[in-house]
Amino acid sequence: MLIKKGAEASIYLEEWCGRKVVFKRRHPKKHRMPELDREIQIQRTKHEPQMIHRAKEAGVPTPIIYTVDLEEASIIMEFVEGKQIKQILAELSSEERISLCYQIGKIIGRLHKNGIIHGDLTTSNMILTPYGNIVLIDFGLSEQSMEVEARGVDLHLMKRALSSTHYEYADECFNAIIKGYGEIMGVEAAKAVLNKMIEIEKRGRYVSER
């Protein structure tokens, strides 16, 4: 059963060896020339499970990978029960929201501290399980890096995702995220990343303060 047709891949909910699984299949892109398309697809399909595993080592909950098929550009992984943060953020009280975002900040901090850049930090890529922990999904655009630059871009993307979909409380959420992030990264390191993020945002051609 197709549960999501994203820009990059289709996500199916299936039964596989008696388990409820997510079947992620990257579609070929007709707009890209086949050579480039194949290269991007294989690279991302190979890379994603590796990064999901590295995130676990960093103490960040991620889905279990069952199997990978490079030929088909597909991954079979655990179906994570729960709700996307995107869906529930609006229903929460301000306090609950801040505490949840603080947890998200800690998760991002753990990734970054261990050299993992998620590459697509949005509230749709975070699932709150019935047990109250947050599972991070979709590592399709992730990369390994200890660079402040890469971390800054990652945080910028998180901020961007908040302001484009949760504009009413984007600021309070982002501030809570930074607090949790600093808790893990240490105040100094977090500050350096935050300053980098501001620098990156100013580098984008047209920021009012520069």
Add this chain to the structure above:
Amino acid sequence: MREDYCLGIESSADDFGVGIISFNGEVLANVNDVYIPERGGIHPREASRHHAMIASKVISEAFRRAGIKPKEIEVVAFSQGPGLGPCLRVGATVARALSSYLNKPLVGVNHCLAHIEIGKMVSKAIDPVTLYVSGGNTIVAAFEAKRYRVFGETLDIAIGNCLDVFAREAGLKPLSNKPLGAMVEELASRGKVFVRLPYTVKGMDMSFSGLLTAAVNIMREGKYSLEDLCFSLQEVAFSMLTEVTERALAHTEKPEVLLTGGVAANKRLQTMLKIMSDEHGARFCVVPREYATDNGAMIAWTGVLCYKFGMTIPIERSFVKMRWRLDEVEVPWVRTQNM
């Protein structure tokens, strides 16, 4: 009944344009004069000197083509930003002078917003995901709660800048009827070998500076033909643009994709976006060149919209805003389909 008209001045970069449009969207005149540097890119001071020199000529020509008199103008609009300071200031100065001489209200228009609004008007799009690609901007935007939200943009240089600099590094020179981008496109159409170049999409944002450096370095090695390099550069850069636009489209589920800006003229980019839009059942609209590159009509039209919602500014607060972001502007006139 006498019609109301708005005069719009665009001068944010190398173009000095004046448009005259009626309040119901009929373009009476859209006159443009472009500054062509002798070498290198746009020198802001030289471009602004060009604008100041030809401003009165372009304005007279616009009135002549429109067949109306200056006193028939109801509103004066100008491109207030973003853009190059010295260039913006020429347009602003001319607009202020006209506004005070004619004793008509002044409207400061956001340049990026104007590209979207004129694009929507001429292509009859209602609620599109817009890809705005030019020498100074690379933006994927869509309307969401009062504003055009920026869903993705470049983290460093604009796509048009990337193509232009590559072309200049390759020794190409722009002609008045053929910009560098068109030359790259022509060369690319004859390319056959795909050269691997860095593909950089970070979430919804893109980076073109690494791509440019890599392409220039490979060109200097001389192993591949310029045709092959132009071809590969376009394939990689446009795939990035299409991927980000597709992500925004999948996320917002908008019914249309609008391509505008100077780079919109590129046929390969159009083809890629068309294929992608078709797959999502979205209508693909390309803004015709006259209204896709910087022009006065887009400022005039957006000026009309702003004016109708009382968004005029007093002259003493009409400073140019070089880094005025698209998502800072509220657009009360926009009605989406589900509203």
